[in-house]
Amino acid sequence: MSDSPILKVRGVSKFFGGLTALNNVDFWVNAGEVVALLGDNGAGKSTLIKCISGVYRPDHGQITFNGHDITGQAPMAIRSLGIETIYQDLALAENLDVGANVFLGKEKKKRLLGLIPVTDDDYMRAEAAKALQKLDIHIPSLRQKLVNLSGGQRQAVAIARAIYWNARLIIMDEPTAALGVPEQRKVLEVIRTLRDQGIPIILISHTMQDVMDVADRMVVMLRGRVAANVPRAEATVDLLVKHIIGAGEMS
Amino acid sequence: MDKSKSTAAVPWYQSRDFWLKFLASSWTYLFLIAIVIFFSLTGRGFFTIRNFSNILVASTLVMMMAVGQTYVIITSGIDLSIAFTVGLASVICATVMRDLALAGTAIEVAIAAGVLSGMLVAIIPGLVNGYLVAWVKVPPFIATLGMYGIVRGASFLLTDGQQVVGGLPVALRDSLSSIGNGSLLYSIPEIGLVFFSRPADLTPLQLRGTDLLLPYPVLIAAIVVLVFGFILGRTQFGRHTYVIGGNEDAAIRAGINVKRHLLIIYCISAFTASIAGILHVFRFTGGSPLAGEQALLSSVAAVVIGGTNLFGGEGRLSGTVVGALIIATLTTGLVILNIDALWQFIIVGVIIIVAVLVGRVQQSLERRQLT
Missing domain, CATH: 3.40.50.300 (P-loop containing nucleotide triphosphate hydrolases)
Known part of the structure; x- marks a missing residue:
């Protein structure tokens, strides 16, 4: 102390x-x-x-x-x-994949044909994978919807999100x-x-x-x-x- | 773990799970192909360019209503009011066109003003629905059921109780029909392919043999589908739509402006319904408060058959398109086979139930793959 x-x-x-x-x-x-x-x-x-x-x-x-x-x-x-609070309900969108959840509400965008903003799903998935790796968490497929993951894995996703955004x-x-x-x-x-x-x-x-x-x-x-x-x-x-x-x- | 290893040892084309997953994810496409083959083999005149072109044109009404409905259902809502938003748009559109044309306005101006005012007025029920659902927290079923009645009454008041808005000047009707019943590309016997419009001096035989290869209503519907499919599948707005449908609370905590988003969603629903109403005016050179009434349940059916989850969070516009095509194909095919058209309702009812069951099987398959 x-x-x-x-x-x-x-x-x-x-x-x-x-x-x-x-x-x-x-x-x-x-x-x-x-x-x-x-x-x-x-x-x-x-x-x-x-x-x-x-x-x-x-x-x-x-x-x-x-x-x-x-x-x-x-x-x-x-x-x-x-200061990030992770409540029991985790506040995740279980119908979406890990990348979408780590970037929930702060989606990374890229410009299609240099013009139209679209979500950059590959980038978000890759960044989510890195964040999970830092926590030593392995998730079988990053394209899986969260609803198909175990409770511990979901908890990890919620933590990874907090860490990724500099908690x-x-x-x-x-x-x-x-x-x-x-x-x-x-x-x-x-x-x-x-x-x-x-x-x-x-x-x-x-x-x-x-x-x-x-x-x-x-x-x-x-x-x-x-x-x-x-x-x-x-x-x-x-x-x-x-x-x-x-x-x-x-x- | 052992299970997945044993299936991994089997080549994919022998794995039961692979075929089950394939069937679950693409059965609607297979079903559409199957009924097209079935009607082609059994119905005379089904397998013709003209008939396919007719089916596509006929599908646009349900298709346009189903596009907005898909968005609404993905947010775990429902929009019943579009049953009469279609009619409201058609009534406003036809009335404005008629009155302007009768007052001596140029036809093109009258048409443009009619289309714009039809769209604008139709957004009003969308705004009210969105406000009631997002701010007042009225359940979507109740809010839009209320608007269903209000829009119905308003539309009939606008037509003085008449079911049809007619009395359009002949020149205006010809212009409307050249789009509503016209095509970007015609195939005419002895002439070949012709772009934009039908030559005026065709023999009756040529007229009868003319095929519409790219009907304008289908083109317009295709553009609407592509634009809204892109927004739903690729943009941040689309992503937030899924987030709200999956976990509204998480969406709020993630800083998504859920209220504004829902307001826009219900306006999209009203907007695509208004496209259906305006197409009605072009095809039938008049408006009717009842233009969309029969198509409401079909639009919901198309969405559900297309794999969108009624509880929200899941669904694609491509599925909805297939759903709408299945319904239109069934309707036409049964007529050609001279089977009572009422069978269509029974068949569509069965497919809806099958669609929900298949969705459940698909979910359990996804889960099994992981454990």
Whole structure:
């Protein structure tokens, strides 16, 4: 933790009517670090993530990214700064191929006969292949529609898209939920590959094994507060579960 | 994995999957060829240039409506209102032409003004459909069903309840017909090939033997098909159409302006329907609110037979063209065989169901290939 954090959340609170969803939360992510965000349903994980990605505007506090104040900025602005959130539904067009999905909404064009702009599908497929290669992901045919790929492969495509467009912090919401065991392992490998390439990750997960496998640090939330901040070396499943259910407060 | 290895060892022409995939992807083409061969062998006068030219001309109505319908269905919508957008365009077009010609305007000017006003007015239901679907979030079936009634009523109000807009001056009708029933290239007995228009001094025998090799309505329809096929298949606009049909939420999050896109899609649907209505005016030298009513279901059938998924995200315009040709071939073939034309509905109904089933088989084949 020698480097200064790339993302800093300081004293953030968020209220919904009378409900306090976040209460004076401090949270940070260092460069090249995988931070697991844990907590029971309603503990405030999602609210915190949505404040970072710009979906919600915090009522108090400040969020900075690479030294820029991003508090309350629009989701698109925050994405263009390099914070990419991959939700469980992945936001892919499963009826199209990998190239089309990596370039979704930002299609590469070329001019036919020097005149008419058309989509450059070969270029997009080749670039998508490179992006997947960087993540050490193999997909049998790049011309395949996503609907024919496995859940882990689709997850990889969503990550590859984020990386391709220069994501500098990736937030992943339950990336291994709804995947088979070999697929889960593959996604965890991708997360490690990303970290080795220096891209920090916030990982929301309910699966203790995943968290123990890949996270460098675990942040546990409880009733809108940060209840614990546990480095990997000190973490055990027991300890984390205690914090999650609130038994850690008493001990 | 073992499975794919064992099939890879078999030459492709012996692999069951290869033939199944081939059948699934091209059965509509094969079916079209099969019915053409069948009617050619059984129906007298079916296998003639004149008959094929007639089939193509007859197919343009359904074809034009189906072009826009393909776009709409790929976005997982449907446009029922084109049933009367065709008629609205034809009524406006014919009325403007007639009134201008009667007022002494030059024929060419009257025709150009009629065509333009037909297209422009027909865009209005498209704009309303697009607004209702994209902004007000009315389900496309309901929004366009509403417009179906509104456009129908409006068209009949414009004609004072008449089914036909007639009374066009003879000179105007001749001009219209020379395009609507004319051809870029004629084949005339004892003369040979003639471009642009029929010579005036033909014997009755020559007249009867004249074939239209490139009828103007077919040429116009072909241009519309090529332009919109290109847009759908090759451009960013086309790609976004598939994205919206596949996952509207992903499209929004990817920064695609989904609302504007849907508005344009419903306008395209209205536009190609208006081409159908204007072709009607040229072919029959008059307009009718009912010009497109019978063709609505056929247009949807052509799209579905052509392999477009009713749930959106999948489909090609080439498939739609084949679908429209199958319907037109069946209609003409059954008439030539002197079979009750009502059988056409039954046959088309069966093909639609087959098309949906084949689409499902195709999807499972694609999936099997990978695992």
